[in-house]
Each structure stands twice: as C-alpha cells, then as structure tokens.
Amino acid sequence: MQKPLPETALEPGTAAGVSRRLFLGAVAAGSAGVLVGGGASRAAARASIASIEETNAQALPEEDFWSKVRGEFLISEELAYMNSGTLGPMPKPVYYAVVDGYRALATDPGRENARQMKAQDELRQELADFVNADAGEVALTRNTTEGMSFIANGLDLKAGDEVLCTFHEHPGGLEPWKIKAKRYGVVVKELPFPVPPSDPSEILNRFEDAITPRTRVISVSHVTFPTGCVLPVKELAALARSRGILTLADGAHAIGMLDLDMQDLGVDFYASSPYKWAGAPVGTGFLYLRRESQERVWPTVATTGWDDEETGARRYDRLSQRAGPLLLATMTALEFQNAIGRARIEQRIMSLAARLRERLGEIAGVTLYASDDRELCSGLTGFTLEGFGRTEVVETLWRRNRVWVREIDYALSTVRASTHHFNTEDQVDRLAEGIHDIFKEGTL
Template sequence: MKAVNNCLSEIGQSREPHLSTAIPMHHRTSPPLRVAPDDEAYWLSIRASMQPMYVNTQLVNTRRGPAPFRVREVIRSLVDLSLAYELDEYEPFRELKESGSSVAIRQSLAAYFGASADEIALTRNAMEGIATVLNGVTLQPGDEILATRFCYDSNLAIIHQRVRRDGVVLKFVDLPFGPASEADIAAAFEAAIHARTRLVSFPHVVARTGLVLPVKQISEIAARYGAFSFVDGAHSAGHIAVALDELGCDGYAACLHKWMYGPRGTGFLYIRRDRIKDVWPLFASWSNKPKDSIEKFEEVGTVFKALPAAILETMAFNLEVGQAEKTARLRYLRDRWARQLGAHDRVTLLTDLDAEPGTGFAAFNVEGLAPQEFAAALLSDYGISVRPFSMEEDAAMAGIHLSPSLANSVEEVDRFVEAATAILARTHNSFRPTT
C-alpha cells in the first residue's frame, strides 16, 4: 500500500523536480543535445526501461509505443483501487475529475506542448478529440470541409458521415505523394480553399511517409477565409517539438500512447482559447460548463482512473529523456537504414531525409516487387515486421513504411538493412527493369 499511497499523493500535485523544467517548446533555445543519438549504451538503457514485449522485431510503431515500466507500475499499483473504491469521503482519486482529468495533468500537458491549461482538455485518445471537432464545428448545407488524402481513415469516415448527414461538401487538397516543399504544400492549400470553406482538417505528420505539413502557413491561410484549422497531431506529439501557440492552429488533437509512450486510453484536445465557443462538445455538458470553457469537452462519463493517474509519470519520463534528444534519436535510426537502402538502384524513397523538421518515419518502394511481397518475405524469413500500405482514398499511393521507436536498437535496424538487401539480391533474376 505504500507505493499506492505515494502514487495517489502525486496525482493532484505538480511533480516539481520534473515539471519545473517543462518550459513551453517555443521558449526553449537549442542547446547541444544532452545525449548523442548514437550513444548506444544510453539508448539501450532507455530500451531496457521500456521492456518492450515484441514477438518479432517490430519496426512499425505508429499504432502504439511501449509504455516505460515505471508508467506500467503506477497503473498496476492503482488497478484495484480504480475498480473497487466508493465515491465517498475516502475517495482516493479526489484530485481527479470523473473524466480522469486534473489541474496538474492539464498544466503538465500545456507546459510541454506550448499552450495554456485553459486550452487543454484531457481525452481518452486522439480519435475522441478528432471526433469532437469534426462533429462539433457548426456547418450548414453547402459548406465545405477541406482535407487531404493523407488524413487517417477514421477521420475521413467522420467527414464522410457529415457529408451524408448534413449535406456539406468534402474537397481534397491536391498534394504530391512523396517529398514536397513547405512552399508547394502551402500553395496547394491556397489554391484549394475558397469562401465556402469552413473547416480545414489535415495531419501534422503524414503517418506513412513522415512528411511534415507546415501547420503555421496552412492555419494562416484558413484564418484569412474564416475557416477553422484543425490538426491531427497523433504522430507529431512527442515525435517532434510542438509549440501550439506558435503553430497558430485553432485545434489540435493527439494521443499519449504513441510517441509520448503513455498509457493507452489517454490523449488531449487543444482548442485555441478564442475558438472554444465555436465547437460543440461530443457529450452535452451536464454541469452546465459555459460554451467558452475547455472543460466542457471533458464531461464524457466514467473512465478507468488508473490510466490518467499515470500521465504525470509519463510526462516525467519524457522530460527526463528530452524532446530534442528523442527526435534526434528517431531520425538517427531512420537515417541509418534509409540512406543505405535508398542508395540501391531498385529502391525509391518516398521521404525527403533532409527535410526540416524531420521525423523518424520513412517509406519506400522496390521496383519489381509489390510492397506486400517484400513485407511478407521480411517477416517469414527474418522475423522483421514492416508495414505495406496504400492510402485510403487512393490505392495508387502505396509503399513500405518503417517507424522505429525508442524501444528499437541499432542492431535491429542494421539487421533489417541486411535482410532487405538479401531479398533484393535473391529477387534480382526475376526482376524485369522498365524501359
């Protein structure tokens, strides 16, 4: 019970040794990295602290990342209380709202991502925040939603439902598949938007290729037309530095279980203070929160409180590793395989490895070998998992995706390169070059 009591005592408090360093991203200078991305002894210690339970060598981590053991221990220590306590004067989670949120949690998220606590609502995942905004922005028949073919399929499903239900119009921005400059991306949004556009929805990071969209420029374009700019941040939060008040978007939704390595079932929704009133909550506020209160988005019913109770431990882990160090490590792992494999005459990279800011994602195609064939051979013969993909709205946009995480090692990445090179060599005779 001592460990449990210690955990409970921290739920409603800011963890001063850690959160005192949580300066918003845009206020930070760029000092030298505290740990080099190729310091393998250090990064192996981080991997050991995460204790990933992979069956195969998992080089795709876009769905979820392994929570550090320390975060899992907090959750384990609180499971029984979360399932058994009564709502009375002995309430052990008295600092947490019914939704699992607390002032300390919102403050820690706001500090890390460059926002104010009154602009951050705790959610159970990115999709909850995404569904809130995509369903909550008021639209009239004939109004237009501007999106991209790179939006997550669940996001597009919500938009398609609004098209059917409300008679709104969905329009796609014509973006290239593969490398693209920020200027070209912004120009494409500028060309697509018009007076009937009311909502602009796009990912910060394209999950398959790692392309980073210029949020600030796109948000400025949307603002000129009075449109609500909404960012899917599932793959930027914890992956690259995010300063929400610098990005200028009206809304941003993310989860904490991918690149923040937090509990599955936790996330957050950011709505810029002056736009909160413009978004209806997914659930009507039963406590009559005013329309300009960020807390109206947190009234979602009963949650399993052991999960949000571990968020402060998650934030402590990320602050101790450092966002700049995390980003540098992820890019190092990407470059280690992508620059070698990209030099092969049958391989076409779909990712600009020199783009800034860059991610740990990259994708490629192999001439003469379908993505599914390559991935199947890699898994069956070498026990290495990568992801063949095709975009939901355009199957011609296809390739092979890798996204190593902090739980991956250089040895695993190098073994992938060796295996991929072997597959390319043994399929050489069956390959017929195009003329």
C-alpha cells in the same frame, strides 16, 4: 535468420514482479496507506526516471545513452519493433503506473477513484505544459480519432461549406468529415501534392489555390501516415487565419516525436494520441482547442458541465467516470519524456530515420516516399519494393528478421517503418538487410 521469439514476445509478470516487490515492501513496512494512490508504482517510476536523469547528466556516447533508455522498456531484445506509429511501447514506469493504478482501484475503490478523477485536471495541466498551451485549452480524449470527430461533429457547417484536406489523411482524420458531407452536404476536398515534396511551399500553394469563399476549415495531418511527410501546419494555419478559416491538425504522430508548441503552430484545434510516440498507455488522447475558437465548437459527449464556458476545454471531455489509471500513467509518460529531453528525442528519431532512408536508398528497386529535407521528414518512413506486395514484405521481415513494420492500405499503398528512440542503429540496418534479402532470395 534471427532466433525465433517465444510465442509471447514479452515476459508477462516481469514488470509486475518489480511492482509486486515494491508493493509487498510497502506492506511489510506497515504503510498500508501507501497502497492507495499507487505508492508502489510511484516509487518504481521515480527510480526509473531518476535513472534516466542521471544517465542524461553523464554525457555518454549517444548509442550508450540510448541503450540505457532502452533498458527502461520491457520490449524484447530480439524484437526490432518499428511500428510506434500505430502503438508505441510503454516504458516500465508507465506500465507500473497502469498496473498499480488498477490494483489501488480494486483495493479501495471509493477513495482511490476520487483521487484518480482529480488527476484529470493535473494531467490537463501537464499536457498543456508539454505542448505550450493553457490548461483551459486541453480536453482529455481517448485518441486522435475521437478528437478529430469532436471537432468535425461540433462545428456548425452548412451544405456547400468546404473543408480542405490532403489526399493522404488517415481515416481517423478524414472519415469524421465524410459524415459531415453525407449528413449536411459539406464538401470535402482532398488535395494532392508531390510525394515527396521538394519544398513545403508546394503544399502551401495547393491550399492557397484551393481556397474559395466557401472554405471554412483546413483539416490536415501534421505528419502524414503513409509516408511520414511533415506538413507545413504553421504556415497553413497562418494562411487560414488570414482568410477567416479554421485549422484542425491531426497530430496523431507528433506528440512525443516532435517538440510541439501550440502557440507557435497557431492552429485552432489539434488532436493527438500520446500512446504512439510519447509512451502513454493506449486509451489516452488529447485535444487542443484554442480559447478564442472554442465558442465555435459544440461538445459531442455531455453530462453536467458541458455548457459551462468558464471551464474552457474541460466541457469537451465530460465523460462521467473514466479510466483513472490511464490518466495517472500518462503523467508518468510525460515525466519520462521530459527526463530524456524532448529536443533530444526528436533529434534521435530524425537521426535513425535518416539512417534508414540512406540504407534503403542504396537498394535498387526501393521507392522511398519520405523526404530528406529536415523540415519535411519524420520518424515514419514509407516505401515500396518493386515487384513485391506490401503484405508479403511485412510478413517476410517479421518471419525472417524479427522486424515488425506495418503495411498501409488506405490513401497510398506502402510499407511503413517507425524509428523511435528505443530502436537502434543495428535494427535500422537489420531492416535494410531484410529488404536486401527479399530482392535476393524472394519473400517467405
């Protein structure tokens, strides 16, 4: 039995305390100007990121390295948080950036807001660099759901036109097409595939067989949410392109988990939520729209600039005022990820997920839906326990083991664990022991 956690697991004020110290230090130094523009947060962020870079250069044993990285998060030591798939924790520098961004807005709204709004283009560029795209191909959204809706809503489709999805799409990626079906008579097909598949071609073949002369769009998850299956998006995009079909990928989980490259994937559109795996604050998302495909999409929100094709993807995010501190903090999040190294993060996530599959695979009564194939697996692991419902399993893991996983009740019923880089091998083992105990002692 784990130590009980206090009612509020995180210590409010811990990070704010650090940030306040820097803030007061700036005042004491007489540099009032530094307050405008979140100077304090930038100092804290720089220190945190420099510490990661330094650690990275030290060639420490893996667990020691990741323990240092974990030290840059506020997350409670007792808590095995394994649901980054819904919402990942911000590392400290990102949290500082949010807090200080709002402080600066409250201090000097005029100048600060002007500065923060300019950050839109900076963030667009940084996101573009992060996913190997052009800044003119990145629209700033609030999340994946919004990005998927922008594309579904923005394409001119007629009654009888077909959209191919899988049977494991998240509602945020599927329901926008359901509106299209109800409003215009578009036909949405949800294709099944073996779970887990033994080879990406099993999925690819389903799509190839389902394409008809009326198929207009292939809209699929990059990483499926109930089981964590990585779909062969690059191959699907190539197939679609060869038939004059557009591809939209729901990449909610991919940014920050997989080392993404839009050029390589070759999709037309890609929606994501950097606050799941990339450490960004909730409320920032991005939508990639390939240059040549933009003429096919109408903007959904509009103010001045929506019709200016010269500005590229900017015309899809003309939202007037927006939450500037979140934009600034998202840049810090990308910087933090880059300091660790994206390939290293992906490797860590995959290694923890492999350990989890191995541990769960040893327990009789567990059905694993995640594949062991490196091409098909991810940091999400979906499973069920024979004889136990998902809700009671999730609640018991929390109450008995202080492990936070989630239940999935749409498309497929599973318990889902996210293994992010800040999780530890011990936490993975703790989850497996918790499952073991459920079979031995029942649920709470």
